Structure formats: C-alpha cells, structure tokens
Amino acid sequence: MADQSPTQSHLDDAERSVAHNYAPLPVVLQHGSGVWVTDVEGRRYLDALAGYSALNFGHGHxxxxxxxxxxxxxxxxxxxxxxxxxxxxxxxxxxxxxxxxxxxxxxxxxxxxxxxxxxxxxxxxxxxxxxxxxxxxxxxxxxxxxxxxxxxxxxxxxxxxxxxxxxxxxxxxxxxxxxxxxxxxxxxxxxxxxxxxxxxxxxxxxxxxxxxxxxxxxxxxxxxxxxxxxxxxxxxxxxxxxxxxxxxxxxxxxxxxxxxxxxxxxxxxxxxxxxxxxxxxxxxxxxxxxxxxxxxxxxxxxxxxxAPGDIQEHVQAVEPVLRDGLEALIGHGVTGVRVRGLWAGVDIDPGLMTGKQACLRLAERGVLVKETHGSTIRIAPPLIVTADEVQVIVDALAEMLDEAQLAA
Structure with missing residues (x-):
C-alpha cells in the first residue's frame, strides 16, 4: 500500500520471503556508528546486543x-x-x-x-x-x-x-x-x-x-x-x-x-x-x-x-556502572543479575513480563537487547561504550520496570 511506513513495508516483505528461523523485534535498522544504530524512519537506538558480541568494537570501527x-x-x-x-x-x-x-x-x-x-x-x-x-x-x-x-x-x-x-x-x-x-x-x-x-x-x-x-x-x-x-x-x-x-x-x-x-x-x-x-x-x-x-x-x-590491552582495561573501568546499576534493580522487577565485564544476564520477574516484552519496551525507549529462556534478557553493548552510555541502558531498564510495576 502507498501509505505504508518503511518499517511495515519491510516487515511485510520479511514475513513473506524470509525463513522464520528468527523472531526479531519489529525494528528495521539502516545505519550504525559506534554503539548507536538508526532505523529506516530515523529513530536512534543504543545497540546493547552488539550482534551477540560480534560487534565488540562497535559499528563502523x-x-x-x-x-x-x-x-x-x-x-x-x-x-x-x-x-x-x-x-x-x-x-x-x-x-x-x-x-x-x-x-x-x-x-x-x-x-x-x-x-x-x-x-x-x-x-x-x-x-x-x-x-x-x-x-x-x-x-x-x-x-x-x-x-x-x-x-x-x-x-x-x-x-x-x-x-x-x-x-x-x-x-x-x-x-x-x-x-x-x-x-x-x-x-x-x-x-x-x-x-x-x-x-x-x-x-x-x-x-x-x-x-x-x-x-x-x-x-x-x-x-x-x-x-x-x-x-x-x-x-x-x-x-x-x-x-x-x-x-x-x-x-x-x-x-x-x-x-x-x-x-x-x-x-x-x-x-x-x-x-x-x-x-x-x-x-x-x-x-x-x-x-x-x-x-x-x-x-x-x-x-x-x-594486543595492547587498552580495550580490556576500558571494559574493567566501565563494568561497575553496569553491575551496580543492574544489582540495584533486584527486587524492583528483577530477580537476579549476572555480570562479567560488559556482559550481563538480567532475570526479569516473570510475573511482571516476559523477556520478549521487556525487549520490546526497551526498544521503545531506544535501547536494543535480546531475551533468552523466557524471562532473561542479555545485555552486551560494544566494548567502546562509555560510562554515560552504559547509564543510558540502566536508566531505560529502571524506568521501564517502574512503569510496569505501577501498571501491575
């Protein structure tokens, strides 16, 4: 249809022509730079999945x-x-x-x-x-x-x-x-x-x-x-x-x-x-x-x-921002957290929402992550992410959980 959005047009083509061995979020990405990606309609997201760690050094390094x-x-x-x-x-x-x-x-x-x-x-x-x-x-x-x-x-x-x-x-x-x-x-x-x-x-x-x-x-x-x-x-x-x-x-x-x-x-x-x-x-x-x-x-x-070790040292320096921010959410919509470096598994309270629902709501707030095993989401931004950008991830998760708990 002539009035279809670029996103919907792509989703329709994918539904018809792409094998359904994935269930991606309804986000159609077009451009990436560093830790940020932009979709076909100009919306900007922080990529907190990094291609399951394939993008450790960010988009377009x-x-x-x-x-x-x-x-x-x-x-x-x-x-x-x-x-x-x-x-x-x-x-x-x-x-x-x-x-x-x-x-x-x-x-x-x-x-x-x-x-x-x-x-x-x-x-x-x-x-x-x-x-x-x-x-x-x-x-x-x-x-x-x-x-x-x-x-x-x-x-x-x-x-x-x-x-x-x-x-x-x-x-x-x-x-x-x-x-x-x-x-x-x-x-x-x-x-x-x-x-x-x-x-x-x-x-x-x-x-x-x-x-x-x-x-x-x-x-x-x-x-x-x-x-x-x-x-x-x-x-x-x-x-x-x-x-x-x-x-x-x-x-x-x-x-x-x-x-x-x-x-x-x-x-x-x-x-x-x-x-x-x-x-x-x-x-x-x-x-x-x-x-x-x-x-x-x-x-x-x-x-x-x-080889120089600078990136590894940066990850160590930024890790506490992720760890402390996520651990503070335990008991507030999160039941468990596991963090090593810039890699985290976050167990969402299944009585509040599924992992997929959490990912959809985070995408609405401009943060892309992916669920696994029902109620767990994985966070793995590119290793070049700054402390302030990690805080963006944590804040988006906190705000989303607060809103969900108020609505429950």
Missing part, C-alpha cells in the same frame, strides 16, 4: 573498516590452494595473543566448533590410542555451541533439537559447573571436554569459581583436551582477553569467532599448540573461504586492537 577497504581493493579470495600475503601474519599474531602455536582459520563459530570436534577425535586416535570411531567428548548441560546437526546432537534445548534427528553419537552431557560430574564421566574413550567459560545463550551463566581451575587440573591429569568455546565470551567481552583469564586457566584449545570478524564478515578460528593441530594433514580438513585474505586482514585489525 575505522581501523577495522579501513583494513577491510584496503584489502577489498587488492585481493579478497585465493582459497587455500595458494598462499596469500595476509594469512601467515594473521595466524602468527592470533596464536601469540592466545599463547599458542598454531591457528586453523575458519568462517563461522559453528564451523570452529565442528572443526575442534574433528581435531579432538583425531588427536585421541593418534596421540592417545583411542580405537577408531570410539572417541567421545564431554559437554555441558545448557550449552550453546551452534546449530549444525552435530552440535544440536548434544544440545539440551528442545527447541534446538526437536525434529532434527537422527543425532550424531559420541557426546556425554554433564551438569555445568560440576567438576565431579566431569570426572565421573571420563573413561578410556574420552578425548576432550568442551565448555563455555560463561554460558552466554543460557543467560550469561557464570560457573562456580573453582570450576574452570578444577576442570583444567582434571583434563591435565586424565590426558584429555580442555576446549574452551570463547566465541561469545572471548576477545575482550569480559574485561580480559579471554573469559578463562579470570580463573588463570589456559585451555588446550581456544575456539574464537564473532568479534574476530569485527562485525564486517564471518571469521573464526581454532587455536592450539602444534601437538594438537598437528594431527591435521593436507586433505583431512578444509574450507574454501577459511583464512581468505579479506578475513585475515579484518582479523589482523581485531588482534591489533586487542
């Missing part, structure tokens, strides 16, 4: 965009059939950031997880002597590592699993945060433990302080790989380069993605020492786009931003 533009004008893709002048240096510097020897470059986070599963199994067969086709991996209840067929095979979320079987075998699920349960599950076929240092999709669930150190000791003692999925939690999100750093733990394998692509394109990586990634030989694994020159240039820009 000049260093990242500049690296991408320069590379776009020279060489974007060779495939791994040839070398490029960008890949070796990127992998060298990313490995150094992680304190490891080697990098397996891939594209999406799920690809990194799938690749790590393959590497762990082959490592178990070749280095540990686990019989062929018998290698198993321990995973955690409440995990989220992606949505491929293999990954949803060990998901405990029925929405992710139902109707998608038959499932891939070889995984044992144990309670998150329970070292004793992991120890009881390890047997002669176990090659790895796959863990999120903080469960992001679960609602920013932070494990007990002793969990990661205990898991590290156990994996070392039992000669099992500790694989840390830092795809959401890593690269500065928690105020340290990796969430594992808070526990002074170094896993055998880091899985990285999201922010590694700078919000420009998908870039992911499996990072480990040579004795682990060395099990891969020509023909055993590959990716047409993995490690392409454009991805390497963007990834290099991200590594260069993180």
């Amino acid at each position: 000049p260093g990242i965009i500049g690296a991408a533009q320069q590379q776009l004008a020279t060489l974007t893709l060779t495939s791994r059939a040839f070398h490029s002048d960008r890949l070796g240096g990127f992998c060298r510097d990313l490995a150094a950031l992680c304190g490891k020897d080697m990098v397996l470059p891939m594209n999406t986070g799920a690809e990194a997880v799938e690749s790590a599963i393959k590497v762990a199994r082959k490592w178990g067969v070749e280095r540990r002597g686990v019989p062929q086709d018998q290698a198993t991996i321990i995973v955690m209840d409440g995990n989220f590592h992606g949505r491929t067929t293999t990954i949803v095979s060990f998901s405990t979320d029925p929405v992710a699993r139902d109707g998608f079987g038959p499932f891939t075998p070889g995984f044992t699920v144990v309670p998150y945060g329970d070292v004793a349960a992991v120890e009881a599950a390890i047997d002669d076929t176990t090659v790895a433990v796959l863990v999120e240092p903080i469960q992001g999709e679960g609602g920013v669930v932070i494990p007990p302080a002793e969990f990661l150190p205990g898991l590290r000791r156990l994996c070392t003692d039992r000669q099992v790989l500790m694989i840390a999925d830092e795809i959401q939690s890593g690269l500065g999100r928690t105020g340290r380069t990796f969430a594992c750093d808070h526990a002074d733990v170094v896993p055998d394998v880091y899985l990285l993605g999201k922010a590694l692509g700078g919000g420009v394109l998908p870039v992911s990586a499996v990072v480990a020492d040579r004795d682990v990634l060395g099990v891969l030989t020509p023909g055993t694994h590959g990716s047409t786009f993995g490690g392409n020159p454009l991805a390497a240039a963007v990834g290099q820009a991200v590594v260069d931003l993180l």
Whole structure:
C-alpha cells in the first residue's frame, strides 16, 4: 500500500520471503556508528546486543573498516590452494595473543566448533590410542555451541533439537559447573571436554569459581583436551582477553569467532599448540573461504586492537556502572543479575513480563537487547561504550520496570 511506513513495508516483505528461523523485534535498522544504530524512519537506538558480541568494537570501527577497504581493493579470495600475503601474519599474531602455536582459520563459530570436534577425535586416535570411531567428548548441560546437526546432537534445548534427528553419537552431557560430574564421566574413550567459560545463550551463566581451575587440573591429569568455546565470551567481552583469564586457566584449545570478524564478515578460528593441530594433514580438513585474505586482514585489525590491552582495561573501568546499576534493580522487577565485564544476564520477574516484552519496551525507549529462556534478557553493548552510555541502558531498564510495576 502507498501509505505504508518503511518499517511495515519491510516487515511485510520479511514475513513473506524470509525463513522464520528468527523472531526479531519489529525494528528495521539502516545505519550504525559506534554503539548507536538508526532505523529506516530515523529513530536512534543504543545497540546493547552488539550482534551477540560480534560487534565488540562497535559499528563502523575505522581501523577495522579501513583494513577491510584496503584489502577489498587488492585481493579478497585465493582459497587455500595458494598462499596469500595476509594469512601467515594473521595466524602468527592470533596464536601469540592466545599463547599458542598454531591457528586453523575458519568462517563461522559453528564451523570452529565442528572443526575442534574433528581435531579432538583425531588427536585421541593418534596421540592417545583411542580405537577408531570410539572417541567421545564431554559437554555441558545448557550449552550453546551452534546449530549444525552435530552440535544440536548434544544440545539440551528442545527447541534446538526437536525434529532434527537422527543425532550424531559420541557426546556425554554433564551438569555445568560440576567438576565431579566431569570426572565421573571420563573413561578410556574420552578425548576432550568442551565448555563455555560463561554460558552466554543460557543467560550469561557464570560457573562456580573453582570450576574452570578444577576442570583444567582434571583434563591435565586424565590426558584429555580442555576446549574452551570463547566465541561469545572471548576477545575482550569480559574485561580480559579471554573469559578463562579470570580463573588463570589456559585451555588446550581456544575456539574464537564473532568479534574476530569485527562485525564486517564471518571469521573464526581454532587455536592450539602444534601437538594438537598437528594431527591435521593436507586433505583431512578444509574450507574454501577459511583464512581468505579479506578475513585475515579484518582479523589482523581485531588482534591489533586487542594486543595492547587498552580495550580490556576500558571494559574493567566501565563494568561497575553496569553491575551496580543492574544489582540495584533486584527486587524492583528483577530477580537476579549476572555480570562479567560488559556482559550481563538480567532475570526479569516473570510475573511482571516476559523477556520478549521487556525487549520490546526497551526498544521503545531506544535501547536494543535480546531475551533468552523466557524471562532473561542479555545485555552486551560494544566494548567502546562509555560510562554515560552504559547509564543510558540502566536508566531505560529502571524506568521501564517502574512503569510496569505501577501498571501491575
């Protein structure tokens, strides 16, 4: 219709033509700069989701965009059939950031997880002597590592699993945060433990302080790989380069993605020492786009931003504004809060509203967040956010809750 708004016109097209595997808020974004985005009708919002941490450095970061533009004008893709002048240096510097020897470059986070599963199994067969086709991996209840067929095979979320079987075998699920349960599950076929240092999709669930150190000791003692999925939690999100750093733990394998692509394109990586990634030989694994020159240039820009530690220090400095502001809301429409760096899970009183309703009402106030698991919302603004901008998020949430409680 001629009198339709630009927003409604797009929503109608999306309803007809886009697969319904997401239920986005009715906000149609057109422009982004820093922590702010603007919709097709000129309304401005503070992006407090940051692409699930893919936009850790904000929209249009000049260093990242500049690296991408320069590379776009020279060489974007060779495939791994040839070398490029960008890949070796990127992998060298990313490995150094992680304190490891080697990098397996891939594209999406799920690809990194799938690749790590393959590497762990082959490592178990070749280095540990686990019989062929018998290698198993321990995973955690409440995990989220992606949505491929293999990954949803060990998901405990029925929405992710139902109707998608038959499932891939070889995984044992144990309670998150329970070292004793992991120890009881390890047997002669176990090659790895796959863990999120903080469960992001679960609602920013932070494990007990002793969990990661205990898991590290156990994996070392039992000669099992500790694989840390830092795809959401890593690269500065928690105020340290990796969430594992808070526990002074170094896993055998880091899985990285999201922010590694700078919000420009998908870039992911499996990072480990040579004795682990060395099990891969020509023909055993590959990716047409993995490690392409454009991805390497963007990834290099991200590594260069993180290496000095300034961004991590900024997150630590701003974190108290988020933590204190959110904790003050407990008992005032909020039943629980979990904060690590610029990452928060906020449990809204389900008697007041659902998480989706909270997100809609915050969008009306110019703040974009996303719900998970019914009544929980996740807050994860770009790491360049200022203390005053964090206060904007907190104030909008407080005002929305006050209004809802008065109306209840």
